[in-house]
Structures are given as structure tokens and as C-alpha cells.
Amino acid sequence: MTSLGSLVDRLSIVNMKIWKLQDWVHRAAADSKEQFSAGNTLDGVQKKLAQIGDLNKERNRLMDEIDRVAGTPGENRTKM
Numbered sequence: 708m709t710s711l712g713s714l715v716d717r718l719s720i721v722n723m724k725i726w727k728l729q730d731w732v733h734r735a736a737a738d739s740k741e742q743f744s745a746g747n748t749l750d751g752v753q754k755k756l757a758q759i760g761d762l763n764k765e766r767n768r769l770m771d772e773i774d775r776v777a778g779t780p781g782e783n784r785t786k787m
Contacts, residue, residue: 711776718769725762728755 732755774780 709772709776711773714769714773714776718766718773721762721766721769725759725766728759728762731755732759 732752735752735755
């Protein structure tokens, strides 16, 4: 069985990864055409958005597991 502390640790790591990817996408969207770097292609942005979606699923799974381990109901929590 996974400990509550371990789950919270993993959730914080997933949250940081999401924030980093969201920051990258926001910066890419804010760049003008002249500043848009070679790494900020449409394909690159789409890959980052897909990664964010996968991480959101992992975040929701971890929050459900935290609720289960802590014995608290998660039905009142808003899923992202």
C-alpha cells in the first residue's frame, strides 16, 4: 500500500510538471511571429498540450487515491 505522504509527494511533482508545461505553452502563445523560436512549432505546442492532458489524468488519479487512503470522500472535489 502506498503511503499518504508518498502520494502527496507524487501529486506535487505532477503539479509542478503541469505548471512548467502550461508556462511553456503560454510563453509560446505570447511570442510574436518574429520571436517564435524554432522549438515553438504548432506540433511542439500540440505535444505539450497532450502532455498536460496526460498529467491532468494522473493528477486526478492521485487525488482519488489520496481520498481513498485518507478515508475522505472525493465526490465534492472538482476535477480538472
